[in-house]
Amino acid sequence: MGSVSTQVTLAKERDNATFDPNLMDLFINGEAWVNTRNKILDVVRKQPEIFDMSDIYFLNREGEVEKLLKQEKRVAELIQQKKLTDDDAMAITYIQDASGPYRLHRGMFMPTLERQATDEQKKAFLEKARNYEIIGCYAQTEMGHGSNVRGLETTATYIQETDEFEVDSPTLTSTKWWIGGLGVAATHACVMAQLIIKNKNYGVYPIVVPIRSTVDHKPLPGVSVGDHGPKMGFNGVDNGFVNFDKVRVPRFNLLQRYITVDNQGNVTIPSDVDPRVTYSTMVYVRSNIVNIMGKELSKAVTIAVRYTSVRRQFGDDPNKSENPVLDYPIVQYRLIPLVAKTYMMLGMSHEFYANYERCRMAIEKNNDFSLLKEMHAVSCGLKKWCSDTTVYGIDTCRHVCGGHGFSLFSGLNTAFANLYPNIIWEGDNFVLAQQTARYILKVAENSMNSSPIESDDPTSQIFKKFKYDLPKRKISNNKLWNSEITPQTVVSNEQLLLNILAYKVAHQAYTLATKINVDKQSWNDSLVAVQILSTVYSEYMLCHYFYKHLGKLSQFNKPESDKLASPLSTLMKIGALGFLLRNTGELYDLPEETRISNHKIIDGLETEYLNLIKSARKIAVPLVDALGIPDEKLNSSLGRYDGNVYEDYMTRALSEPLNREKMGDELREQIFKRYIEPVTKYAKL
């Protein structure tokens, strides 16, 4: 049986490139990110004794926390020396593919102070936090209370005699839980508590509570604090619990940007505060998840595409090498659409984030909240869609890698496990879909009521284009397309694909709105339709924003821009067609006059879809190369840039503790003496 080296195979795949991967990297990731990535790689590669992650697969919880804290120490030093910014520190988390105990110090503690502390409080807390003099965490979730923030049980009661707040956990279920940074590291917690003043409950507000001594790091009196144990992933972060037994803190510690309490217990709400600001924080956090998901799926598709290109299995000629696994259509069918979705998420995020920034500036500069509702709806929908796609996309990548995907050395298992919480935190995905759907339905209803659509945001545009004709009880614009419709015309025209996706959104929204408003179907009985509506809407938005970003290709000169445009257009078509064919019932459900809801067209679209996938397979390796994921982040035998899969795999296996010289020898000797020999000896008696 012949055999071709994996390195040679991968090099040959690279010869198929029809575009410059570096230029593609620049376009799809953006120059700013490429620069940050290079800066971080420089830091990380200079100190492998601190930042090398290859041993992470052998560590237990304690080992992971310790390893990550060692890295956090170095990062904090570099920040103190002004060599790194906070954003850089976040980027290190991404490159290293592991979060550490200070993630929430940077990601939640400091931003909360930034937004909710007065200037005086910023001086007292935020400046110290920035300088790592204190380490903070954000303590909101409780053991018995998650999404329903109003249901939190922890109290902060004003004690006028001493001008203090008494922070208390009245029950077991009120124990703060899941708090990143709290288990081992934090000195301070920003505690969300029911604010009680003179027996009146003002609702939930943040209050800064010191929890560990800054001298010896021992828990302060009344504070029971600890790590809450091992998790599916994310084990470098010390998620922990804390329970307060009537802990007193100065009144000053209540963050007073949005509420003011004086020493008589008088409460005032500043006049310049719009409650929707809190709302915009959620949009911010979800937008960040949306932005990071494409970067994370990039890792998984890089590993899976490279490995299935070099992994061989079966073949027609026993005298030749077996076939690369990626040559099998069933593997392409599972993997190539994920490459497409990765590109679409990356491209979309530039435009989506720009929109978020526009929205934020309008609020900050002009107190103009008009863009917020749309941003909120889209961020909920895309947070769900992107996190689902990434988490389960990683799972698919693991599965196409076959048995070796199951080894930690694949790099895919830690990625899956660490990213998994994104489908739950910051709003569970099933709950978020409902929020998105409510907004879509409202816009749809407005359009049905014939009120003129004035806004030019993307959602309104859908319902303007496909307006409901109330007397006729259907979408008035039935000229969705003018020419004869065939699978080929659909696929050759991105704008037409976008229109069909938008039409699907409008059709489903009108149908559901009618059921709810006319047939009086309850929201609970609408749950399936609600989830689907959020999905088709998010699919449309992804395509919309990605297509918009393709317009930016003109920043490059010809013919380079054309060389990039062609594969990007293929990827967009694969994405969009995949959405149309995800559940063909949705297409059959469209009105007959759309001329798309019939077997022949749907069958034809399926054929086109497979053809596009086949054509993208040829450039799959250059496409993942262009995602620019360094070997450091891959941390994978299967996905290495040089294709040196099996040698690397064996090297890693040999460093398994059970095999190591001395340590492994002693372990195995002990195991044999204790457990194996007694049994085999007895048997011989």
Place this chain on the structure above:
Amino acid sequence: MGSVSTQVTLAKERDNATFDPNLMDLFINGEAWVNTRNKILDVVRKQPEIFDMSDIYFLNREGEVEKLLKQEKRVAELIQQKKLTDDDAMAITYIQDASGPYRLHRGMFMPTLERQATDEQKKAFLEKARNYEIIGCYAQTEMGHGSNVRGLETTATYIQETDEFEVDSPTLTSTKWWIGGLGVAATHACVMAQLIIKNKNYGVYPIVVPIRSTVDHKPLPGVSVGDHGPKMGFNGVDNGFVNFDKVRVPRFNLLQRYITVDNQGNVTIPSDVDPRVTYSTMVYVRSNIVNIMGKELSKAVTIAVRYTSVRRQFGDDPNKSENPVLDYPIVQYRLIPLVAKTYMMLGMSHEFYANYERCRMAIEKNNDFSLLKEMHAVSCGLKKWCSDTTVYGIDTCRHVCGGHGFSLFSGLNTAFANLYPNIIWEGDNFVLAQQTARYILKVAENSMNSSPIESDDPTSQIFKKFKYDLPKRKISNNKLWNSEITPQTVVSNEQLLLNILAYKVAHQAYTLATKINVDKQSWNDSLVAVQILSTVYSEYMLCHYFYKHLGKLSQFNKPESDKLASPLSTLMKIGALGFLLRNTGELYDLPEETRISNHKIIDGLETEYLNLIKSARKIAVPLVDALGIPDEKLNSSLGRYDGNVYEDYMTRALSEPLNREKMGDELREQIFKRYIEPVTKYAKL
């Protein structure tokens, strides 16, 4: 805010039982299994110092292997003392929810000797293996070779001079890999190697190779062996690698039941050997996976149903307790169908296994292989369906548990990780679907060719009932149902539901067969249809066998049997309707004359589906209680029988090594001194 204890809530849920959970347990699990379970629980509970698994979540690889070997030692002793059987040992693996290093000794090494060794060889190897004098493993997979057994590179070359075989690993990729029991424990390997005699390759055969000394357990000369490192799950098993550098073994060690080699190198194949016997081994292994999956999903649905019954979130009245999460339709919609599928898998497996036994007896007693093809097709299809359903069902259970599902203490993460390989090993699920589809297509084609269908196996029955009318180019029996069809008539009649599911299989099979045979569509271009065909077929088979098992309810007296029948019928309807609505495109695709492929019916079926789910929610806790999963297997704070969720959760958290007295104190002190203090101190300078 009021609050109800979780224990009280769970007890109240149990009051809703309309049937006796113990009787249901007996029916759905079968008396034999209930007895085995009790026997095993007795063993396990008597020696908690060996068998208690509550600390498993804190152990690293080495710790897990050692813990499991300690249990293996005790199990081996009990087997040596004839107090446990090999089957009992397998059942312990299930109850403990963890596999140990001897799993493959029992599951593959001994069965291979059983089937492929001569009597003399059995005396030499099998008897010692049974008595745990030697510990074996089954070494087939290589680093570079999985599914394609013919592509294995390891050789066993006959050396006539010394009457030995020389076992050799010629390349890195020929290193045996993924071999359970090999990493640390095994003394012997049953190696699958290319048999080469006088320069002729006879294909792959098993040969027993001693790999470690039975005296000091050190690797024997020429053998490089070790553990191949950490995995996503299954870490109590020492999957390992071995590389042979021209290792000599006596000719005797080649298992010679199916091939005989004499000392002149003459090869003979015994005349009584039918090559299909090997084929039947695969059917056996896959049938075992099919049988275990329902038992495994039982654990996950038990945890999720109990926890979502006591977990509260949001509510209309701030003065009352929040609502149990399971009261939300979107949670029911995700969870209740999984309870239905669990029951269906359990019920199906009794009938399916009985069929397998019939097939095996026919082969063994009468050399009659007529039942094997059907068994092979169904076992491939159900292996895929059941393992997909269980693995991703566990994932859904984890997700409905919200954040706490992410904690290892939920019990769901280890279950997911340990069971994950079932979608890959013993035939990757995507490959198996193709095998199933090929068989269905063959039966369909026979029926299209108007050859009379003689067999009465379930597949033939589908195509007999829905025979293709060649001249009319459609299914001849268009009276799928006689009466007026409404969503209500469909749901009220299990037989009708079965018929629709069978019709879907026939319709899809005929359509695909026509595309392949008439339109000359290639197999590669048929891949989507092939996967779907295998799925709808497996869904039908699941329902068919489950419905058959419901006939066995008559073993109980009335009214007990009726009390069991009612919820079981509801569960079957939920399962069947879920299959019909999985992708409504499949229903729309049916011919118009079936009178089911239209919006009104499909909409109506969706409503019925939601209603059935709602009605099953009331008895969800008794339904999972009846699955009979002991707290030992759950090993879960969230799923405990007594509902004492949060206290247990806190107790487990406190035993996290980072929190433990002394050990944790020292660890945290060290972490503070090394990594935290230097940073905060510097900041203060």
